Amino acid sequence: MDWQTLLDYRLNDLLMLSPEVYEALHQSYLQQYAFMQWCFWLLLLVQVIWLVRYPVVLQLSLALTWAWLAYGYAYQTLSQVILAGPLFAAFLTVQSFIYLVLAVASKLNPSILRSASASSFKFGIAIAVAGIVPWQAIVAGKAALSLSYGMGILPTTLVTIGFAIVHCKGWGRWLAISIPILSSLAILILLFGLH
Amino acid sequence: MQRRTFIGKLSCAGIAILFNPFNLSYSLQAKEAIAPILKKKIPSTREMIPVIGMGTWITFNVGKIKSLRDQRTEVLKAFLNAGGTVIDSSPMYGSSEEVLGYAINKLAAQEEVFAATKTWTSDAAEGKEQFKESQSLWGLSDFELQQVHNLVNWQDHLPFLQELKKEGKIRYLGITTSHGRRHAALARLMEQYDLDFVQFTYNLANRDVENRLLPLAREKQIAIIVNRPFGGGRLIRHLKKQPLPEWHQELACNNWPELALKYIVSHPAVTVAIPATSKLEHMRENMGAVRGRLLVEEERQRLLKYVVDL
Structure with a gap:
């Protein structure tokens, strides 16, 4: 890949794909992994009701979720049409490792965790639950883009931020949400370029 | 062939x-x-090729989605049935080369295509690997034309392409640019090196190349591939909203794509234009320009004036 020549192109030139292909790709992804969508809905329910009391296990489950996004979404799906897909997948894999590290660090030193106030606990959980809504499909009016928690970057970022509000503080919170926020920005730029 | x-x-x-x-x-x-199909000569060999080819930028980047791959196969079939041969792609275009290989293989059209691809990397060794990968993706052992994409590291890639040509793995070599960029650098290379083809952007809305590159190519006997003949789609979308000139049938053209393409390929220096499309009906419209007759200079100027006045 030649990065220097990338500067010669405009954003929509660089995307190299059409909205038609983007939608068809997501439709195919959702059809192929429909059972994963059910699994993630169930996981979110378990996370909100039960795992939220066990931050270490919650962080391990988030590590698994980001690992799936890295492999199933970025590497297997986006990489089919986006040259930077493998790089994006590597970026999301780092996030998965960060959650593994946070889980180990939390176990060894529980003081890095936060005891959220009742109001911020409710706020964090509300944000996390909002991850089940396929916002992208609603905004675009396209059922093919019904990505919810675990299947797409934007809803998973919402859930991640929600749980970070509940449990993380200081540098731990930034570690937990930086890559998800940057990845969401990348997806938003992609959508902006396409439409 | x-x-x-x-x-x-x-x-x-x-x-x-x-x-x-x-x-x-x-x-x-x-x-x-x-x-009859309109054809022009490649100056270095006098080989004749149809004046309308097919680009694959964006349009053939459909990944592994079978329904879209099959639909693009139909687009390629329409192109070949209409008499087209020149197909241009690049490793930069995502899965386009792989999808082309799928379509060519499905149509068993290996012998019918004039395959043109590019080298797009700043690393010399990777350039060699890229050529092998293109062979594998297209399912072809030889290419008609291999080009240095966007002048990237031409210093290393040109000698490699010359080697490939000597070995008979490619028949022609060239250099590309697009979007009206790097014209001065391209002109210097056209003057200094023995190129068979150059590729750049030229259309009714972007005519920068008329001053320097088109006359230079003619003088140096270099074939020209014109990319973005519809300005990346923006120009043709605009034109299709406008009334056709009343005299369009005098030019043996039925629609705006034919007019826009005929304007380009009727320039004496231009060899082939490569519009890209993912739609069958657009492919049929585009391939209308491969038949009939070329425009004389007076007709080109009349058409240009009409478009400028719109």
Whole structure:
């Protein structure tokens, strides 16, 4: 890949794909992994009701979720049409490792965790639950883009931020949400370029 | 290759009509096989190629989605049935080369295509690997044309392409640019190196190359591939909202794509234009420009004035 020549192109030139292909790709992804969508809905329910009391296990489950996004979404799906897909997948894999590290660090030193106030606990959980809504499909009016928690970057970022509000503080919170926020920005730029 | 393809199509059409005289698709094939196709010479060998080719930027980047791959195969089939041969792609275009390979293989059209691809990397060794990968993705052992994409590290890639040409793995070599960029650098290379082809952007809305690059290519006997003939789609979308000139049939053109393409390929220096499309109906419109006649300079200027005044 030649990065220097990338500067010669405009954003929509660089995307190299059409909205038609983007939608068809997501439709195919959702059809192929429909059972994963059910699994993630169930996981979110378990996370909100039960795992939220066990931050270490919650962080391990988030590590698994980001690992799936890295492999199933970025590497297997986006990489089919986006040259930077493998790089994006590597970026999301780092996030998965960060959650593994946070889980180990939390176990060894529980003081890095936060005891959220009742109001911020409710706020964090509300944000996390909002991850089940396929916002992208609603905004675009396209059922093919019904990505919810675990299947797409934007809803998973919402859930991640929600749980970070509940449990993380200081540098731990930034570690937990930086890559998800940057990845969401990348997806938003992609959508902006396409439409 | 052209004669073989022509005779083959003619025979198939004749047999088809004999056994199924009322089948419209066979009749269409027969008509396509018999009607003359506009061709121009590649100056370095005098080989004739059709004036309309096919680009694959964005349009063939459909990943592994089978329904879209099959639809693009139909687009390629329409292109080949209409007499097209020149297909241009690049490793930069995502899965386009792989999808092309799928379509070419499915149509068993390896012998019908004039395959043109590019080297797009700043690393010399990777350039060699890229060529092998292109061979594998297209499913072809040889390419007609290999180009340095966007002048990237031409210093290392040109000698490699010359080597490939000597070995017979490619028949022509070239250099590309697009979007009207890097014209001064391209002109210097055209003056200094023995190139068979150059590729750049030229259309009714972007005519920068008329001053320097088109005359220079003519002088140096270099074939020209014109990319973005519809300005990345923006120009043709705008034109299609406008009324056709009343005199469009005098130019043997039926629609805006034909007019826009005929303007380009009728320039004496231009060899082939490569519009890209993912839609069958657009492919049919585009390929209308491969038939009829070329415009004379007076007609080109008349068309240009009409478009500028819109």
